[in-house]
Structure formats: C-alpha cells, structure tokens
Amino acid sequence: MESHSLMFAVLALSLTPCSVLARKPCNFPAIFNFGDSNSDTGGFSAVFGQAPPPNGMSYFHGPVGRYSDGRLIVDFIAESLGLPYLSAYLNGLGANYSHGANFATAASTIRQSNKTLRLGGVSPISLDVQFNEFYDFHRRSQTVRNRLGGIFKQLLPKKRSFRRALYTFDIGQNDLTSGYFANMSVEQVRGYIPQVLDQLTTIVKSVHGQGGRFFWIHNTGPVGCLPYVLVGMHVSPSDHDQYGCAIPFNDLAQEFNRGLKEAVVELRAALPDAVITYVDIYSLKYALVSQHKKHGFEFPLRTCCGHGGKYNFNLKLGCGGTKRIHGKDVLIGKACKRPGVYVNWDGVHYTQAANKWIFNQIKTGAFSDPPIPLKMACRRA
Numbered sequence: 001m002e003s004h005s006l007m008f009a010v011l012a013l014s015l016t017p018c019s020v021l022a023r024k025p026c027n028f029p030a031i032f033n034f035g036d037s038n039s040d041t042g043g044f045s046a047v048f049g050q051a052p053p054p055n056g057m058s059y060f061h062g063p064v065g066r067y068s069d070g071r072l073i074v075d076f077i078a079e080s081l082g083l084p085y086l087s088a089y090l091n092g093l094g095a096n097y098s099h100g101a102n103f104a105t106a107a108s109t110i111r112q113s114n115k116t117l118r119l120g121g122v123s124p125i126s127l128d129v130q131f132n133e134f135y136d137f138h139r140r141s142q143t144v145r146n147r148l149g150g151i152f153k154q155l156l157p158k159k160r161s162f163r164r165a166l167y168t169f170d171i172g173q174n175d176l177t178s179g180y181f182a183n184m185s186v187e188q189v190r191g192y193i194p195q196v197l198d199q200l201t202t203i204v205k206s207v208h209g210q211g212g213r214f215f216w217i218h219n220t221g222p223v224g225c226l227p228y229v230l231v232g233m234h235v236s237p238s239d240h241d242q243y244g245c246a247i248p249f250n251d252l253a254q255e256f257n258r259g260l261k262e263a264v265v266e267l268r269a270a271l272p273d274a275v276i277t278y279v280d281i282y283s284l285k286y287a288l289v290s291q292h293k294k295h296g297f298e299f300p301l302r303t304c305c306g307h308g309g310k311y312n313f314n315l316k317l318g319c320g321g322t323k324r325i326h327g328k329d330v331l332i333g334k335a336c337k338r339p340g341v342y343v344n345w346d347g348v349h350y351t352q353a354a355n356k357w358i359f360n361q362i363k364t365g366a367f368s369d370p371p372i373p374l375k376m377a378c379r380r381a
C-alpha cells in the first residue's frame with residue numbers, strides 16, 4: 001500500500017509541469033493596471049466626482065473611488081502579492097506609486113472615445129489615453145526620482161520594476177454596452193468587436209515596447225446578468241435564460257471573449273519574450289449568478305444598493321442617489337443590510353464578497369490559460 005501510494009505521488013509529480021514546481025514565485029515588485037470601473041481605485045472619482053456613499057461601506061468605511069461596498073479584484077490581487085493597494089494615477093495628492101499605479105477609470109472603453117463623458121456616456125479616458133498616461137508616468141517617474149531623490153525615491157517605482165511588474169487588464173465591457181445604450185443592435189455591436197480587439201492588441205504591444213513582459217488579461221463578464229442591462233435594454237421574456245440573464249448580451253460577451261482569447265494567442269506569437277495569461281472571469285461571474293446558493297449567496301441579480309423595481313435598481317436613481325425632499329437631500333439609493341449575501345452591488349458592479357470569491361478562484365490558475373497561479377504569472381507553462 002505504502003509504496004504504491006508513494007509511487008502514485010511520484011507519478012503525479014512528474015506529470016505536473018516541473019518548470020512550474022521547480023521555480024520560485026515571481027515576486028512582482030509592482031502592478032500597473034488598465035481598465036474600467038471593475039478595477040478603478042479612484043481615477044474616475046478624481047476627475048468626474050467622487051463615487052458617493054455608501055460605496056466603500058464594508059471595508060473602507062467611506063467612499064474611496066471604488067464602485068463596490070469594499071475591495072475589488074485588483075485589490076485582492078495586490079494584497080495576495082504582498083503589495084499595497086494601487087493608487088489611481090489621476091489621484092496625485094497623497095498617492096504612493098512605489099509599487100505600481102492604476103490607470104483604470106470607470107466607464108472606460110478599449111476603443112478610442114471621441115466624445116466627452118456627457119455626450120457619449122463613456123469616459124474620455126479610453127485605453128489609448130490610459131497608455132499615454134502610463135508612458136508619461138514611466139518616463140517622468142524616473143526623471144523625478146533621479147533629479148529630486150528624497151521622498152520621491154519612496155513614492156515612485158524603481159527603473160527595474162517596469163520590466164518585472166505585472167501588467168493587468170480588465171476592460172471591454174463598456175465597448176459592448178456603449179453600443180447598446182446608443183441604440184445599436186446586437187449585430188451592429190458584433191460588427192465592431194474586431195476593431196476593439198485590434199486596439200487592445202496595439203496597446204499591449206505598446207506596453208511591451210515600454211518594457212512590460214508579464215501580462216494578466218481578464219476577459220469580460222456576463223453583462224446580460226447585470227440589472228443595468230436587464231432594465232435598460234428592454235429584453236424580451238424569451239431572451240432570458242433560466243437564471244434571468246439576457247441571452248443575446250451574454251452571447252456577444254462570449255463572442256468578444258473568444259476573439260480576445262485568439263488575440264492573446266496572436267500576441268504570444270508576436271511577443272515571444274512576453275508571458276501573457278488569459279483569465280476567464282466570465283465563467284466565474286456567471287457561476288455566481290447561476291449557482292449562487294452553492295457559493296454562499298442569496299441574491300444573484302437583485303442589487304444590494306439601489307432603489308425600486310424587481311432588481312432594486314433604477315437607471316435614473318442609482319446607489320447613493322438622493323432626492324430633494326422638503327429642502328433636504330434624502331438618500332434614496334440605500335444599501336442592504338447584508339452585502340455579503342448579494343452578488344451585485346449597484347446594478348453594474350459586484351460586491352466585495354463576490355469580488356473576493358472570484359479572486360479566490362483565479363489566484364490558483366484554475367481559470368487561466370495557461371493554468372498557472374497568479375504568483376507564477378511570469379513563468380511559461
């Protein structure tokens with residue numbers, strides 16, 4: 001018995017890619033993140049106005065530029081790599097960029113945004129702008145460190161951190177939804193997906209041109225399970241799946257993800273010295289809705305923070321929304337008592353509990369291609 005099980009263990013070991021087992025974790029010295037509200041830690045708030053309370057209530061005890069009751073997936077990534085939470089590049093005051101910077105802003109798209117926020121409904125800080133910010137940050141952080149020294153050596157990354165850092169991307173959702181909200185048909189949105197993916201490819205190559213080597217790219221979630229799509233898009237009853245999600249919107253998100261996966265394969269061929277991990281966030285977010293009970297959640301679609309209707313969600317009066325009653329601003333978009341049992345926070349974003357659950361699945365590599373743990377994401381499979 002004994003020797004058999006030992007042999008089995010040896011066999012199992014030899015089947016695991018030894019390159020992974022034998023090597024040390026990457027010890028990423030920094031994270032540079034690009035994205036939208038799914039990973040915004042203050043960028044949008046710094047420019048367009050602070051995310052209102054009760055955002056941040058479960059962990060930060062007040063709004064901190066995140067659209068959630070607490071931490072985002074990118075916060076859990078930073079925590080688990082032993083790095084501080086990322087300061088938003090646009091924060092300036094009080095920011096500490098020694099271990100990275102966050103260029104993500106809410107409502108950002110991959111495609112160039114050619115309109116102001118008010119006109120287009122998406123942030124003008126599209127991915128190309130986020131790259132320009134990164135480019136400038138890279139160059140100037142080094143000039144400032146070298147010329148001024150002192151405190152700036154503590155606040156800005158070392159030169160070598162740029163090559164050894166993890167570059168994370170979570171963006172694309174608004175490229176799809178901005179089309180829908182501009183009254184385009186699913187077919188029309190499908191038509192521009194290749195353009196969106198080309199642009200992402202261009203930006204990843206540009207970051208590589210700046211020395212980036214390790215990339216961690218999230219695919220896009222099931223937007224058809226989000227109340228702002230379910231309420232905003234007049235989904236016909238026959239277009240709902242058995243869990244209440246809107247099939248056409250989820251189908252298109254999956255089509256985007258198939259294209260993204262192909263784009264990553266092409267990027268690997270074009271950038272042989274890069275390590276690029278594709279992370280399947282879609283399956284996890286969908287599992288949270290479809291198997292919410294199994295994962296400890298009571299409410300798959302109903303938002304924790306909001307007001308009215310089947311989903312506790314109102315497009316015109318969202319989480320933190322107030323109404324003027326008898327000369328006083330009264331909070332109407334209130335939070336639920338137990339955010340920990342809700343998947344959805346405000347109709348668009350996930351609760352901290354959901355983000356934490358998703359992170360716990362992705363850190364092992366079980367949802368990655370190649371299937372390598374987060375802390376090994378600088379190694380080839």
Ligand SMILES: *[C@@H]1O[C@H](CO)[C@@H](O)[C@H](O)[C@H]1NC(C)=O
Pocket residue numbers: 111112113114195
């Ligand atoms: C913005 O303009 C550029 C250049 O003309 C174009 O490539 C891009 O697709 C436009 N973006 C959108 C969202 O229409």
Ligand SMILES: *[C@@H]1O[C@H](CO)[C@@H](O)[C@H](O)[C@H]1NC(C)=O
Pocket residue numbers: 084096097098099151154155
């Ligand atoms: C910046 O953050 C790093 C890492 O958390 C810390 O060691 C350093 O003291 C901070 N610097 C300042 C000036 O706050």
Ligand SMILES: *[C@@H]1O[C@H](CO)[C@@H](O)[C@H](O)[C@H]1NC(C)=O
Pocket residue numbers: 181182183
């Ligand atoms: C989309 O269509 C609706 C209903 O026809 C209309 O009220 C709305 O203004 C349109 N939105 C845009 C951005 O064209």
